[in-house]
Amino acid sequence: MTETDLLARHRAAMPNWLALYYDEPIEIVSGRGRHVTDGDGRTYLDFFAGILTNAIGYDIPEISDAVRRQVDTGVLHTSTMYLIRNQVELAEKIAALSGLDNPKVFFTNSGTEANETALMLATQHRRSNQVLALRNSYHGRAFGTVAITGNRGWSASSLSPVNVSYVQGGYRYRSPFRDFSDADYIAACVDDLREVIETTTSGDVACMIAEPIQGVGGFATPPDGLFGAFAEVLAEYGIPLISDEVQTGWGRTGEHFWGIQAHGVTPAAMTFAKGLGNGLAIGGVVAEAELMDCLGANSLSTFGGNPVATGGAKAVLDYLLEHDLQANAAKVGGMLLDGLRAHAERCALIGDVRGKGLMIGVELVAPGTDRPAPASAARVMELAKQRGLLVGKGGLHGNVLRVAPPMTLTEEEAAQGLAVLAESISLAEQEFS
Ligand code: PLP
Numbered sequence: 001m002t003e004t005d006l007l008a009r010h011r012a013a014m015p016n017w018l019a020l021y022y023d024e025p026i027e028i029v030s031g032r033g034r035h036v037t038d039g040d041g042r043t044y045l046d047f048f049a050g051i052l053t054n055a056i057g058y059d060i061p062e063i064s065d066a067v068r069r070q071v072d073t074g075v076l077h078t079s080t081m082y083l084i085r086n087q088v089e090l091a092e093k094i095a096a097l098s099g100l101d102n103p104k105v106f107f108t109n110s111g112t113e114a115n116e117t118a119l120m121l122a123t124q125h126r127r128s129n130q131v132l133a134l135r136n137s138y139h140g141r142a143f144g145t146v147a148i149t150g151n152r153g154w155s156a157s158s159l160s161p162v163n164v165s166y167v168q169g170g171y172r173y174r175s176p177f178r179d180f181s182d183a184d185y186i187a188a189c190v191d192d193l194r195e196v197i198e199t200t201t202s203g204d205v206a207c208m209i210a211e212p213i214q215g216v217g218g219f220a221t222p223p224d225g226l227f228g229a230f231a232e233v234l235a236e237y238g239i240p241l242i243s244d245e246v247q248t249g250w251g252r253t254g255e256h257f258w259g260i261q262a263h264g265v266t267p268a269a270m271t272f273a274k275g276l277g278n279g280l281a282i283g284g285v286v287a288e289a290e291l292m293d294c295l296g297a298n299s300l301s302t303f304g305g306n307p308v309a310t311g312g313a314k315a316v317l318d319y320l321l322e323h324d325l326q327a328n329a330a331k332v333g334g335m336l337l338d339g340l341r342a343h344a345e346r347c348a349l350i351g352d353v354r355g356k357g358l359m360i361g362v363e364l365v366a367p368g369t370d371r372p373a374p375a376s377a378a379r380v381m382e383l384a385k386q387r388g389l390l391v392g393k394g395g396l397h398g399n400v401l402r403v404a405p406p407m408t409l410t411e412e413e414a415a416q417g418l419a420v421l422a423e424s425i426s427l428a429e430q431e432f433s
Contacts, residue, residue: 003027003039021393022381031058034406034413036390044385047405047417048392052215052247052359055275056319057406063278066315070308077306080107086310093317094286097257099266104292107284107305111246111273112140114283115209117295118242118271119144119162121287122207124294125240130163130201132193132208132239134170136396138216139209139244148209151217151396165200168192169230170210171220171396173352173363173370182223189222190229197237205239207268212259215247218395219361219402221354227263240268240291246283247359250275250317251326252407254333254357262356275407278316282309325407329357332414336360336403339418347422349376349429360403362425363395367433372397376428383424389417401425 006027010018018025026038034057037043049055056063070076070086080087091105108114123129133139137150147160150170168175169189177188197203210227214220231241248259249272260267268291273283284304285292303309320326337353337360344350344362351365364373364380377393380401384391392402405417 006039020398022385023378024382026385033057033059034409042388044388044390045405045413045417045420046390047384047403047421048390049275049404049406050279051392052252052274052404054278054406055250055252056278056316056325057408060278060315060319062319063312063315066311067280067308070311076308077303079302080300080305084305084307084310086307086314087305090305090310090314090317093314094272094284098270098286099258099261100268100270100286100288101266102289103286104289105284105286106292106295106301107282107310108273108301109281109303109309110140110283111244111271112142112145112283113301113304114246114271114273114285115139115145115148115244116142117285118207118209118269118287119148121269121285121291121294122240122242123162125291126204126206128202128204128206129161130165130205132196132201132205133164133166134210134214135166135168136171136214136217136220137166137209137211137244138214139211153396153398154216163201165196167196169222169226170214171217172222173220173354174396182225185223186226186229189226190233193230193233197233197239203237205237207240207242208234209242209244211244211246212248212262213253213356213359215359215402216394218363218400219355219359219404220395221356221359221361224262225264227260228265231263231265241265243267243270245270246273247404250320250407252329252358252404254326254330257326276313276316277309278312280309280312282313320407323408326357328409329407332405332409332411333357333360335411335414336418339422340403343422343425347425347429349373349425349432355403358404358407358409361395362401362403364399364401364425364428367429372399373432374398376432377401379428379431380421380424383427384420387420387424389420389424391421
């Protein structure tokens with residue numbers, strides 16, 4: 001069956017979210033290392049890792065073996081009512097890596113459920129449904145997480161179970177403080193946070209939730225120290241900070257294992273998903289016991305932490321640590337960031353290049369202005385695809401190219417992908433000028 005047939009059937013049977021990325025979406029049928037192959041036999045270098053889903057890459061024997069070991073028992077899963085060895089071992093590993101005080105881990109099947117769980121913990125703990133979030137945030141697609149998502153483009157519902165107030169701090173490029181120094185930017189965001197707490201809440205706020213680097217929001221990267229400064233204000237009001245590490249966890253930012261660690265603060269809880277499973281469906285929350293205990297004994301997830309997902313995730317985590325992929329993310333990410341910044345010097349389509357490690361955003365604008373250029377971003381994706389490179393896009397206006405390859409990317413692959421991406425951006429610039 002051709003991909004065109006499959007696309008028609010997809011559109012007939014499901015909502016058409018595929019249009020977000022490609023006019024002509026591909027079917028990925030196999031993968032090796034950092035490359036995937038589509039249904040027509042074309043191979044691509046993957047610079048988006050699913051959507052940061054494939055932390056390590058494709059066809060990793062250690063992970064396949066771990067999954068196979070569970071499959072070979074004849075039990076894929078029963079329920080989380082029983083003891084599950086893989087689950088306990090993974091929880092111990094994540095708790096030890098978390099740096100949190102007296103941590104406990106709860107597993108889910110996705111980032112959305114992880115954030116829903118975190119919201120439930122915090123709102124129960126404080127007996128308040130007031131939540132602080134960042135403008136331009138994305139936290140998931142269920143009722144509570146959509147409500148705290150500060151990007152209406154992703155909101156499937158205008159009704160809200162949460163009373164949310166949004167603060168500055170996420171998306172600097174389109175904030176009133178864009179041209180401030182880092183220190184002045186942080187000070188302005190802290191003033192905004194204080195004013196939002198004082199003027200839009202009763203002060204009785206369940207939590208603040210934030211992505212250390214906004215993922216869907218276009219890899220918007222705040223200056224180091226911002227969340228540490230926020231935490232001082234939050235502490236005055238007894239408001240716990242929850243770090244959404246769904247994209248920034250597992251060393252992807254290069255500098256630290258968790259994105260929030262760049263800010264000199266330990267949050268009360270962190271949520272995670274995506275890269276941990278390298279394609280397996282797993283997410284979760286790691287939280288201080290006091291917060292986690294709000295969950296109560298009757299709260300379990302049928303599939304969250306099932307032995308296939310946790311067995312695979314354990315192998316992913318071991319692989320990430322044994323191969324020091326955080327250091328590799330810093331090294332090849334640095335090459336990409338430098339290369340894209342150099343390209344921006346000669347390319348008026350690029351308004352901003354930002355990010356850390358293997359999370360790099362390239363914001364495209366109408367040349368000579370800072371007006372968003374979403375059509376150019378879509379065109380670059382298509383041009384890159386035609387040249388054998390998959391990249392992502394995102395941002396409030398859909399005009400930010402997102403570069404986030406598997407963390408095993410080699411220097412040679414980084415150089416190859418960079419050349420194709422730079423060429424595609426230049427071609428799009430010519431087409432649109
Ligand atoms: N939080 C962040 C920061 C995300 O980027 C995402 C997904 O993109 C989610 C939560 C939701 O995760 P999922 O799609 O696994 O439900």
